[in-house]
Amino acid sequence: QVQLVQSGAEVKKPGASVTVSCKTSGYTFTAYYIYWVRQAPGQGLEWMGWINPNSGGADYAQKFQGRVTMTRDTSISTAYMDLSSLRSDDTAVYYCARSTSSTGGDYWGQGTLVTVSS
Amino acid sequence: DIQMTQSPSSLSASVGDRVTITCRASQSIGRYLVWYQQRPGKAPDLLIYDASTLQSGVPSRFSGSGSGTEFALTISGLQPEDLATYYCQQTSRTPRTFGQGTRLEIK
Numbered sequence: 001q002v003q004l005v006q007s008g009a010e011v012k013k014p015g016a017s018v019t020v021s022c023k024t025s026g027y028t029f030t031a032y033y034i035y036w037v038r039q040a041p042g043q044g045l046e047w048m049g050w051i052n053p054n055s056g057g058a059d060y061a062q063k064f065q066g067r068v069t070m071t072r073d074t075s076i077s078t079a080y081m082d083l084s085s086l087r088s089d090d091t092a093v094y095y096c097a098r099s100t101s102s103t104g105g106d107y108w109g110q111g112t113l114v115t116v117s118s
Numbered sequence: 119d120i121q122m123t124q125s126p127s128s129l130s131a132s133v134g135d136r137v138t139i140t141c142r143a144s145q146s147i148g149r150y151l152v153w154y155q156q157r158p159g160k161a162p163d164l165l166i167y168d169a170s171t172l173q174s175g176v177p178s179r180f181s182g183s184g185s186g187t188e189f190a191l192t193i194s195g196l197q198p199e200d201l202a203t204y205y206c207q208q209t210s211r212t213p214r215t216f217g218q219g220t221r222l223e224i225k
Contacts, residue, residue: 035214037162045154045162045205045216061213062119095161102209104152106173108161 002026004096004109011115017084020112022096029077030054033099036070036081038092039111046092050099051079086116120144120208124217132225135196139220141189141206150210153182153191156219157202166191167209198224 007021022034036048049060051070058070069082079096094112097105121144131137141151149169154162164173166182169189179194193200201224206217 037216044203044219045156045207047207047214047216049213059212097162102150103167104154104164104207104209104214105162106164106167108163111161 002098002107004098004107006094006096006109006112009113009115011117012086014087014116014118016086016116017082018086018114020081020083020094020096020114022079022081022109024077024079024098027098029072030074033101034070034072034079035095035097035099035105036068037095037097037105039095040089040092043092048081048094053079083114086114088116090114091116119213120147120211120215122206122208122215122217124204124206124220126220127218128221128223130223130225131196133196133198137193137196137222139191139204139206139222141184141191141217143187143189143208146186147208147210149185150208151182151184151189152207152209153180154205154207155200155202156205162205165204193222196224200224 003025005023030053033050035050038046051058053072072079097108099105123142151169153166156162170182181192183190203219203221205219
C-alpha cells in the first residue's frame with residue numbers, strides 16, 4: 001500500500017534551519033510529484049511547493065523563495081524539505097503529499113510539527 | 119497568484135441534511151479543482167478532483183460541480199463522521215493555492 005512517512009517533530013531556535021523528510025513506499029517514487037504543505041496552529045493549508053522526483057526540478061511558492069529547498073533521493077524513495085532562517089511564524093505542521101499534476105494530493109504523510117521558539 | 123475563496127467559513131447542520139460549500143477562483147481554472155476533508159488532528163484526505171470526479175473509496179454522498187470560477191461541494195445525507203474542515207484547491211497553476219477552509223459542525 002502507498003505510504004508516506006515523515007520524520008519526527010522538531011524544535012528550533014529563530015534563525016536556524018530545519019529538514020523534514022518524507023519516505024515513500026508502495027508506488028514508483030519517480031512517477032508522482034511530491035507536494036509540501038504547511039498548516040500553522042488553528043489555520044488553513046498553505047502550499048509551499050513541489051518537486052518532480054524524476055527530474056529533481058522544484059517549484060516554490062513566491063513566499064518561500066530563497067528560504068526553502070526541496071530535494072529527493074531516488075535510491076531510497078525519499079523527499080526532503082529544507083526551510084532556513086526560521087521565524088516564530090514558521091511554527092506549523094508540515095505535510096508531504098503525493099500528487100499528479102492535476103489531481104491534488106491523494107496520499108499524505110502524517111505531518112511533522114516544527115516549533116520555532118527561543 | 120490565483121485566490122480561492124470559500125463560503126461559508128463555518129456551518130452547522132444536522133445528520134441527514136444536504137450541505138453545500140462553495141469555492142470561487144479569482145480567475146478561470148477550467149475544471150482544475152480539488153476538494154479535501156480534514157478531520158481534527160489528521161492530514162487532509164482527497165475527496166474530489168477535476169471538480170467532480172470522486173476519489174476512490176469516498177462515499178457517494180459527496181459530489182462536486184462547477185467549472186471556470188465557481189465550484190461547489192455537496193454532501194447529501196450528512197453523517198456524524200463528516201465533522202471536519204473542507205478545503206478547495208486549484209490545480210491549474212502554481213502556486214497551487216487553497217481556499218481558507220469551511221468548518222462543518224454537526225448539530
